[in-house]
Amino acid sequence: MGKRLSFFRRHLRTWVQICFAALSNGYAAGFAKGTIYKGSSKLLCVPGLNCYSCPGALGSCPIGSFQAVIASRNYQFTFYVTGFLLFFGALLGRFVCGWLCPFGLVQDLLHKIPFVKKLRKLPGDRWLRFLKYVILVGFVIVLPLTVLDIVGQGQPWFCKYICPSGTLFAGIPLVASNPALQSALGWLFNWKVAVLVALLLLSVVVYRPFCCYLCPLGAIYGLFNPVALYRFRIDAQKCTHCGVCQRACPMDIPVHSAPNSPECIRCGKCKAACPHGAICSTLQRAHRAGGETS
Numbered sequence: 001m002g003k004r005l006s007f008f009r010r011h012l013r014t015w016v017q018i019c020f021a022a023l024s025n026g027y028a029a030g031f032a033k034g035t036i037y038k039g040s041s042k043l044l045c046v047p048g049l050n051c052y053s054c055p056g057a058l059g060s061c062p063i064g065s066f067q068a069v070i071a072s073r074n075y076q077f078t079f080y081v082t083g084f085l086l087f088f089g090a091l092l093g094r095f096v097c098g099w100l101c102p103f104g105l106v107q108d109l110l111h112k113i114p115f116v117k118k119l120r121k122l123p124g125d126r127w128l129r130f131l132k133y134v135i136l137v138g139f140v141i142v143l144p145l146t147v148l149d150i151v152g153q154g155q156p157w158f159c160k161y162i163c164p165s166g167t168l169f170a171g172i173p174l175v176a177s178n179p180a181l182q183s184a185l186g187w188l189f190n191w192k193v194a195v196l197v198a199l200l201l202l203s204v205v206v207y208r209p210f211c212c213y214l215c216p217l218g219a220i221y222g223l224f225n226p227v228a229l230y231r232f233r234i235d236a237q238k239c240t241h242c243g244v245c246q247r248a249c250p251m252d253i254p255v256h257s258a259p260n261s262p263e264c265i266r267c268g269k270c271k272a273a274c275p276h277g278a279i280c281s282t283l284q285r286a287h288r289a290g291g292e293t294s
Helices: 002-010 012-024 028-033 062-069 075-092 095-099 102-111 131-146 157-161 164-177 187-205 209-213 216-224 244-248 269-273 282-293
Strands: 232-234 279-281
Touching: 012 095, 012 102, 028 164, 062 075, 062 131, 062 157, 062 216, 075 095, 075 216, 095 216, 102 164, 102 187, 102 209, 131 157, 131 209, 131 216, 157 187, 164 187, 187 209, 244 269, 269 279, 279 282
Parallel strands: none
Antiparallel strands: 232 279
16 A cells, blocks of 8 residues: 555656646547537636647637637636736646646656757756747737737747647647548648757757747746745745755756756656755645644
8 A cells, every 4th residue: 555655646746747638638439420619718827838720629828828819809718817817827836837738647647758968958948948048029019019910919829839748649630530630731841840849859858948948838837937826935043055945856957056947847856856855845844834833
């Protein structure tokens, strides 16, 4: 029983990721028929990057929704999406990336595949990490807001030209089950597949390259990490600056000096690895304080 409990604890995050991916993409009939669910739940967003066009998706992607309505005259829905991002950012920060994003799960599983040499980071990592902010500003905000069609509507530039999650969970399943779409494929689909394949292969060697360098949703949530309700704290009296936390961190963050870095996805590996118990979350600290007062 003890071994089973220990196994479950070690793989808790993976199980949460799997369950949330299955829950948010639970419309099984969509995959069987090659159709998109259009029920009332599609008016609501899910926290992670989960494509609206995925045959099984029961909710909408906040980044896709934001692009779709940013140039719309109906600003009410824009305010909803913005408020949604602010709420989850202020509540959890990039915990969403580490625990609730289906494409994050895919990258995690691929990185478990053995390889000759794993890389901690790519060359130019320091500058490449700013690329997701460039994509956020350029492809999610500026282009949809300024490049409009004849009826005054913008396009979802990030979804259309970059998003690998949409290609994997929506584009490929829909094309595979719809012969009419197969005959209409062009350079754009080939480009999106190439981006997806490159990131999937890179995920075997580097931990979560899409999250590190390209994801605009991670860029938004990361800005809230230092102030989110759920964040990490370092006990200065226990911390010896041994560096074990950074070596355990798959994102290569110096946790002892920057526990709430915008790059942290809250996987918790640093906490588990710390030999001194110097790292805790705000929830753990509140629980301890409550226990002491009781």
